[in-house]
Amino acid sequence: MRRPQPHWGEATKPRRVSRWLDPRGRHLGTLAFILNRLTALGLVAYLYLHLAILGTLLRGPQAWDSLVELFRRPLFLALDVLLIAGLAFHGLNGLRMALVGSGLLVNRHKALLAAAGILTGLVTLVAAVRIFG
């Protein structure tokens, strides 16, 4: 018989987020799912940081252009490459999850994951060359 789900604020303690970071005994698809969730949280945090930074544009050209000078430093350019890697993986793996979740190419999900990984690597490489080049 199926045990009832624990409910936050209603029953027992919730599942721990730290379980996501434990790779033991996981299938490749599950690891990709967890990585998709983690990149999602990182991208949500970046969205609000990005909106806050864009607010600098309202303070005029001097404020914005000095910020752009700061963002042209190698550390920030490296973070840009990391952002593009996160976006590419989340987008391409998300597309794979949408296809498999819709019942399409279910038997090819590992090949799709490999393709998503390869494409993410390629996109990141091209972005790194273009940004640092």
Added chain:
Amino acid sequence: MTAPTPQDFTEATRWRRRPRPTFAWTAQVVTGVLLLVLLTVHMVAQHFLVPEGLRGYAQVVAWLRNPVVFTLEALLLVAVSWHAMAGVHAIMLDLGLRGRTERIVAAVLGYVMVATIVYGLWLLYMIAFRSPHP
């Protein structure tokens, strides 16, 4: 009623027995696909079309004053806000959030999404059309 045997679950019956997708799932897929296109345009325009890699103030204002760009950026803002908040909600559900707490969290995420869209659209408008420093 007898329990179905593994032989019952052929590809055809498995397809027919699939639960119908929820509105949240469909909306997440649609906004996700839309974001793949809009974010690619956004990132290429911001990083790959500008010689120095990032747009200066005058370039940003001129870029956003283009009606097509303004519309695409507004659409990107709406799609990303929906996708982000629905995604956070899905993660909360995965972690076991249910009942009254879930409804409160869903409402808060909805308000955050609306606030994000309103702030983002206001910011876009102010930068593009009310810039005090042309």
